[in-house]
Amino acid sequence: MDNGPEIARTIATMGRIDVLPTLLKVICEITCLRFAAVAHVEGAKWTAYAVRDELSLGVRPGDELPFMTGLGFDSRAARAPIVFEQVAMDSTPSDQTSRSIKSFISVPIIIGSERHFGSLCALDWNPASLREPRIASMFNEFAALIASQLEQHSTRERERSALLDERATNELREQFIAILGHDLRNPLHAVFAGGELLERRLTDPAQRMIASRIKTHARRMSSLINDVLDFARGRLGGGIGLEFAEVDNIAEGLRSVIEELQVAQPDCTIQSHIDVNRSVPCDLGRLQQVASNLLGNALTHGKPGSPIKITATTNEYDLVLQVWNDGVPIPPESMGKIFEPFWRNSVSPSRDGLGLGLHICSQIVHAHRGQIAVTSTVEHGTQFTVRLPLSTVVRLSSATLPDTTQDRMFNPPLAAGSASGASISALP
16 A cells, blocks of 8 residues: 555644654754654554654655664564664665664654554664663653644644535535525515415405415515525625615604504504604615514514514614513523524424524624614513614724724613613603
């Protein structure tokens, strides 16, 4: 079997162990041996991985150690410590090895508990005292250090490979999601258009109800697809796109969302208080998406028969949007996960949706350089609070803003009644 490529990879690995040249130098200085190496041993063949050659033998990493052949130390012998003094070669020496080896020491390098990697060895033509306990201890400690470095490198390589595989898998999955979601839109539009046409032309109330349900479910599927596409865009690095403008009709835009959801769920009550009398720098469509997702979440998880409440107001710094519902509170251990993708409240009786709505809300809010938070208790219900800054300065990178400006822009004073832990009292 050709071990050339494997030896080349191992030599490259040894080259990344910064301490190794120093270890070989220390070995030579302490033992007075002028040749030290880390070697691969297979059969009777010794191949250098790393070398310190003060004997000028011309041995480089990857070269065979020809002078080891006559010593008779094969791979089985190299698995244990070897110490020889006054040893003479039996084989005919070459020009480079015209003298007999008088001193030789080798200890195995064991990775883990049993894998024999190779040997740490040293030799010289001159006699040297190698049986002192300190010499054996030094070689054993250095061999263990080399083994530890190799094991750490192997672990890093496995982790790096696993990370690259995971990234490739995630990218492929997200590209698949994006393509699938895009290709589903056209047939879904056809279903919705067909339901709308039937609803207009049918006269039988039962049949019109079926057509209305077709439209409702098509609209819901479209919303799910949009969530998936937004998620895929965000994860693939492009981020959720925004089209900023100074929007004067925020109140009208939010009311249209409320009316649409109220029509879709006539049995539920949505109480609203929209008081926005100034322009707001934002992407109106994305803001409507946030309001729709938060209201949809409240309608899904709220207590049956209890109204849903939504307010939108402005203060000196922010547009403040709040959505409240009564019902089973979010467990404290889940509060840190609620904006993560694919998260769903385990205590909720409803398991509809993909668990992307709140994650996308948070991404849209952060793209506006805003903040989103949630409080949830038995006494005060569950309330989501969104703050979008009213100053266009926040569109700049935070690194370009003075610290005091950042503190004011991104953490402005809370409006009365909207502090953390805000409850029903903050709503009409």
